[in-house]
Amino acid sequence: DDPNLIKVIDRDQEENLMDLWYTENHQDDTKFSIKVQEHIHSEKSEFQQIDFFRSKTFGTFFTLDGYMMVTEKDEFIYHDMITHIPMAVNPSIKKVLIIGGGDGGTAREVLRYPHIEKVDMVEIDERVVRLCQQYLPLTASKLDQDDRLKLHFEDGLKFVQESADGSYDLILVDSTDPIGPGEGLFTVEFYNNCKRVLSDDGILINQHESPYYASYAHEMKRAHSKIKETFPIAKVYQFHMPTYPSGHWLFGFASKKYDPIKDIKADEWHQLGIKTKYYNTDLHIGCFMLPTYVKNELDNA
Ligand code: SAM
The missing domain is CATH 2.30.140.10 (Spermidine synthase, tetramerisation domain)
Structure with missing residues (x-):
């Protein structure tokens, strides 16, 4: 229906x-x-x-x-914000797990960091990857060109269940909305497994939907309340996405140790010389400053 x-x-x-x-x-x-x-x-x-x-x-x-x-035109916003926020908090991240992300934009941004040793990308639908390689070659550019990246065509929920404790420094959940195959990626069981497979200084970034329309705000609150239950530090940050509902979109930042604002390593990040079109370290601080109605909704989540 x-x-x-x-x-x-x-x-x-x-x-x-x-x-x-x-x-x-x-x-x-x-x-x-x-x-x-x-x-x-x-x-x-x-x-x-x-x-x-x-x-x-x-x-x-x-x-x-x-x-x-x-x-093609606005993907830089989403992929900058999912990747560079955690990388500026811990620029020494070495092992990354991407869940979903079949278009390759998140992998492309992550692989710009020279210290990263390994990226596992778990996409349930191989057809998304193959078609993006054909029709969105700039987004998918690194999917078959970097030896550090390994593609796994399976369910991300099952993959984290079977991953060893402490095996990743960063998990990026670049999934569809919580309907269809993406549904399991918005559950406490999944977040608990993410926490277990993250190292002690690990970071989880995941989709938090949008605060504006009620049906999306409901999902935002659900995701946030579950992550708050799971991780000692759970913050939400915002960005502007012209083609998503209401144009106002959110990611969640969760960690066992890092506060995304107090612990930003701006100088270290600048020294890497990574050029970005949307992200910068001022915006990094600003994007965690949420409008009052969003703060209120999240506080009550
Ligand atoms: N930026 C996009 C957005 O928020 O609209 C998401 C991009 S990416 C294409 C989302 C991917 O997540 C899809 O290709 C989908 O196949 C994948 N996906 C959905 N559920 C999944 C699951 N349980 N395990 C792994 N990948 C999944």
């Missing part, structure tokens, strides 16, 4: 491809649309419906089950 599953695209006139729009229902009565120049690819994988489109303003973009995942 999810309208996005049924209506991935709107055709104003069934026969006229010039009037093709991708539309996502952000609320029952609120839609977000992008005029489509070309519907490049459409298939149903074992796990989800996958569609690739081309547009003037956002370049090539793809959706899973009708939900926007990545666009």
